Amino acid sequence: xxGRITNILLVGVGGQGILLASEILSExxxxxxxxxKKSEIHGKSQRGGSVVSHVRYGRxxxxxxxxxxxxDILFGFELMETCRSLPLLKPGGTxxxxxxxxxxxxxxxxxxxxxxxxxxxxxxxxxxxxxxDGQGLASEAGNPRAANTVxxxxxxxxxxxxxxxxxxxxxxMVPKKxxxxxxxxxxxxxxx
Amino acid sequence: MKEILSGNEAIARGAFEAGxxxxxxxxGTPSTEIxxxxxxxxxIDSSWAPNEKVALEVAIGASFGGGRALCTxxxxxxxxxxxxxxxxxxxxxxxxxxxxxxxxxxxxxSQNEQDNRNYARFAKVPMLExxxxxxxxxxxxxxxxxxxxxxxPVMLRTTTRISHSKSLVExxxxxxxxxxxxxxxxxxxxxxxxxxARLRHPLVEERMxxxxxxxxxxxxxxxxxxxxxxxxxxxxxxxxxxxxxxPTASTLKLGMVHPLPHDLIREFAAxxxxxxxxxxxxxxxxxxxxxxxxxxxxxxxxxxxxxxxxGRIRTAFGLPEAAASPAEKLPGRPPNMCPxxxxxxVFFVLNQLKAYVTGDIGCYTLGFMPPLSAMDTCICMGAxxxxxxxxxxxxxxxxxxxxxxxxxxxTFRHTGINGLxxxxxxxxxATLVILDNRITAMTGRQDNPASxxxxxxxxxxxxxxxxxxxxxxxxxxxxxxxxxxxxxxRVLQEEMxxxxxxxxxxxxxxxxxxxxxVFQKGPVYSVEVETCTGCRACLRIGCPAIEWRPxxxxxxxxxxxxxxxxxxGCDVCRQLxxxxxxxxxK
Numbered sequence: 001x002x003g004r005i006t007n008i009l010l011v012g013v014g015g016q017g018i019l020l021a022s023e024i025l026s027e028x029x030x031x032x033x034x035x036x037k038k039s040e041i042h043g044k045s046q047r048g049g050s051v052v053s054h055v056r057y058g059r060x061x062x063x064x065x066x067x068x069x070x071x072d073i074l075f076g077f078e079l080m081e082t083c084r085s086l087p088l089l090k091p092g093g094t095x096x097x098x099x100x101x102x103x104x105x106x107x108x109x110x111x112x113x114x115x116x117x118x119x120x121x122x123x124x125x126x127x128x129x130x131x132x133d134g135q136g137l138a139s140e141a142g143n144p145r146a147a148n149t150v151x152x153x154x155x156x157x158x159x160x161x162x163x164x165x166x167x168x169x170x171x172x173m174v175p176k177k178x179x180x181x182x183x184x185x186x187x188x189x190x191x192x
Numbered sequence: 193m194k195e196i197l198s199g200n201e202a203i204a205r206g207a208f209e210a211g212x213x214x215x216x217x218x219x220g221t222p223s224t225e226i227x228x229x230x231x232x233x234x235x236i237d238s239s240w241a242p243n244e245k246v247a248l249e250v251a252i253g254a255s256f257g258g259g260r261a262l263c264t265x266x267x268x269x270x271x272x273x274x275x276x277x278x279x280x281x282x283x284x285x286x287x288x289x290x291x292x293x294x295x296x297x298x299x300x301x302s303q304n305e306q307d308n309r310n311y312a313r314f315a316k317v318p319m320l321e322x323x324x325x326x327x328x329x330x331x332x333x334x335x336x337x338x339x340x341x342x343x344x345p346v347m348l349r350t351t352t353r354i355s356h357s358k359s360l361v362e363x364x365x366x367x368x369x370x371x372x373x374x375x376x377x378x379x380x381x382x383x384x385x386x387x388x389a390r391l392r393h394p395l396v397e398e399r400m401x402x403x404x405x406x407x408x409x410x411x412x413x414x415x416x417x418x419x420x421x422x423x424x425x426x427x428x429x430x431x432x433x434x435x436x437x438x439p440t441a442s443t444l445k446l447g448m449v450h451p452l453p454h455d456l457i458r459e460f461a462a463x464x465x466x467x468x469x470x471x472x473x474x475x476x477x478x479x480x481x482x483x484x485x486x487x488x489x490x491x492x493x494x495x496x497x498x499x500x501x502x503g504r505i506r507t508a509f510g511l512p513e514a515a516a517s518p519a520e521k522l523p524g525r526p527p528n529m530c531p532x533x534x535x536x537x538v539f540f541v542l543n544q545l546k547a548y549v550t551g552d553i554g555c556y557t558l559g560f561m562p563p564l565s566a567m568d569t570c571i572c573m574g575a576x577x578x579x580x581x582x583x584x585x586x587x588x589x590x591x592x593x594x595x596x597x598x599x600x601x602x603t604f605r606h607t608g609i610n611g612l613x614x615x616x617x618x619x620x621x622a623t624l625v626i627l628d629n630r631i632t633a634m635t636g637r638q639d640n641p642a643s644x645x646x647x648x649x650x651x652x653x654x655x656x657x658x659x660x661x662x663x664x665x666x667x668x669x670x671x672x673x674x675x676x677x678x679x680x681x682r683v684l685q686e687e688m689x690x691x692x693x694x695x696x697x698x699x700x701x702x703x704x705x706x707x708x709x710v711f712q713k714g715p716v717y718s719v720e721v722e723t724c725t726g727c728r729a730c731l732r733i734g735c736p737a738i739e740w741r742p743x744x745x746x747x748x749x750x751x752x753x754x755x756x757x758x759x760x761g762c763d764v765c766r767q768l769x770x771x772x773x774x775x776x777x778k
Contacts, residue, residue: 013525026196026358036196037324039357041300047527047558048736062435064324064357068503069514080522087516103739104525109563109731110740110750112523125517 005058007066011085012077013102014048021148022053027169029057032161039064050081075155078102083118086125095122095129096154098147130154130192137188146185153189197361199354202325203292204229206332211367212236213259216250218243219635220266221301222355223294227264231647240638240647243606244269248276255289256382258373260336264292267308279384281315282392284343288336292348294355297472297499307473312347312450316396318403319347319450321428325359342399353429404451412447413456423464425477430470430500437505452480461486472500529558531737532760534674534700535627539564540733541681547596552576554600555634556627563734573603577611581620593688597624601642602632616665621691628657629702630710637704661695668694675700677767703760714761717754718777724751730765730774738765
């Protein structure tokens with residue numbers, strides 16, 4: 001176990017299940033024997049606003065917040081929110097983004113349009129970033145609502161934590177009747 | 193056994209391990225989850241009170257009766273509970289009493305960012321400040337012990353980043369050797385009339401002086417010597433940021449931020465070359481250190497506003513900034529009322545009627561945002577009612593008709609009810625709208641006297657708002673369906689024109705209420721594309737289920753579209769469509 005801290009940011013829209021995903025991630029880190037801290041803002045973000053969850057693990061973690069510009073991995077559940085949080089990443093950081101687009105109120109009301117070409121903007125700053133068809137793969141696994149688990153699988157391959165800890169955390173935190181689909185979705189993401 | 197707990201979960205665990213018997217609170221971000229977790233321990237009687245003052249009074253009663261009691265609230269809640277708090281400082285306790293104040297630097301979900309460390313000094317009570325979840329649990333246990341040892345209520349201060357961050361906690365056992373509560377009369381200590389209170393005040397001063405002396409040897413006030421060039425006094429989450437950004441600096445980590453351990457501070461100051469205080473909001477520690485005659489740097493390099501972050505501390509100490517990519521220019525994503533929210537129609541009509549709306553605190557405060565734009569003031573819990581009365585005292589008779597107070601059911605019984613008493617007693621010609629959605633929605637759907645269930649999920653009496661208003665002396669009480677725009681408009685107009693106090697009660701539940709039989713989702717609606725003229729009338733309510741679809745190349749203006757996965761079938765948009773293009777989905 002190195003003294004290095006790994007900084008992960010999970011971003012998206014309130015109601016997307018980001019808090020559960022960050023809970024599973026934190027649990028995995030703990031099971032693997034790391035110190036772990038996680039932080040996010042509850043409250044108004046639940047009403048469809050932007051959500052940013054910070055997870056940090058390593059030998060000993062002090063700050064629960066990822067220091068600005070030191071994120072190692074940005075784990076985006078929605079494309080525009082992924083783009084909004086890019087400044088939190090360090091240069092050369094890893095981006096794993098769901099290709100889902102959720103229109104904010106101003107776009108719903110027709111006052112502005114959902115920005116075009118976000119994939120290109122991310123690619124320009126973080127070449128080779130991973131764009132995931134979360135809903136599509138989750139449907140293949142048996143339930144489109146398991147998109148977060150596909151993404152979690154994709155992120156898992158980019159972290160130094162053995163597969164068994166991820167599966168142990170899933171078994172502990174996912175309701176029994178949804179477990180098989182979620183395991184399948186996780187493994188599909190892990191293959192990306 | 194180790195678990196990952198939030199600060200709030202860890203405080204609940206600490207109370208359990210400390211043998212706490214009673215937990216009482218009014219929900220408020222970021223404190224709410226403490227009581228939502230004490231209910232998992234059957235040994236603790238957990239309850240929501242109508243406001244923070246009552247919550248503290250319940251805890252005081254439990255303490256005087258001989259049991260350990262926990263009371264929790266957000267920072268502004270202490271303003272409401274301040275009256276009993278200041279005199280409780282004089283009486284002291286019987287069973288230990290811990291008051292949690294959850295502060296919100298940066299105002300993530302609050303109307304101000306007051307620094308409640310000042311309350312500890314003002315009320316002359318000790319205050320502990322944990323720096324992670326492990327300390328939240330340990331300090332809660334310690335707070336109960338100190339409370340009994342020094343005969344004082346003890347405040348435990350968290351901030352949002354402590355309450356809502358998770359970290360590893362080692363669980364312990366519940367203490368079992370506490371005395372059984374029983375009634376003991378002790379009027380000289382507990383009846384605070386001048387004669388008794390004058391005898392108690394010197395004891396308070398002695399207690400605080402003793403705590404300051406003892407603080408220098410308490411394990412929670414920790415001197416950590418590293419490089420002596422820079423010494424930093426800090427506490428709470430700021431300690432974590434300092435360790436992150438300045439790993440070689442020496443630190444004096446204060447677990448008790450009031451009273452300050454003077455001897456320990458002098459010892460630390462003498463050992464380091466340059467002394468700093470890193471603290472959020474007010475120069476609370478800094479000014480007291482300076483008053484001790486010790487030179488220190490603090491707010492010269494830190495803002496008095498907002499929370500600190502590792503980056504802000506890095507900047508203050510002149511360290512190089514991280515080479516991050518620039519911020520992208522993107523549409524914002526503000527929070528919004530839920531699809532089908534029964535508040536939406538009320539604000540839509542208030543906007544149309546050009547009402548001057550004194551608002552209040554809850555989800556419905558979002559009614560100030562476009563396109564509804566129908567809230568003109570928001571100060572604190574319950575303020576809408578008294579303020580409406582005040583506005584009518586100064587404006588013309590014509591303008592008085594536009595004055596409407598809007599308040600939710602939980603906020604009304606929190607402190608709005610007193611305002612209505614005044615409005616009726618002094619016959620203010622204002623209209624009060626009580627949005628009864630049968631739940632405390634904003635903080636996460638807590639049960640309350642309007643829901644008819646307790647925190648422990650037991651059925652109880654449900655408040656009868658029309659009967660209550662009648663008993664207070666209101667002569668004009670109307671109950672409306674807020675999803676019926678025509679009725680809402682007609683009744684609001686009639687009552688606004690009436691030169692007397694009147695109350696309108698909306699009668700539709702919050703769409704998030706999970707309890708069976710309360711909220712019923714209706715059939716989903718859809719837009720008939722051939723009939724839609726693209727007039728955008730349905731977009732004026734800002735419903736998250738309705739999306740504007742710009743025209744393709746067909747030369748049309750574009751049309752509205754309803755997301756069937758988001759729509760709850762509230763019917764409000766259909767009432768806005770003059771062309772009958774919206775109807776139940778086929």
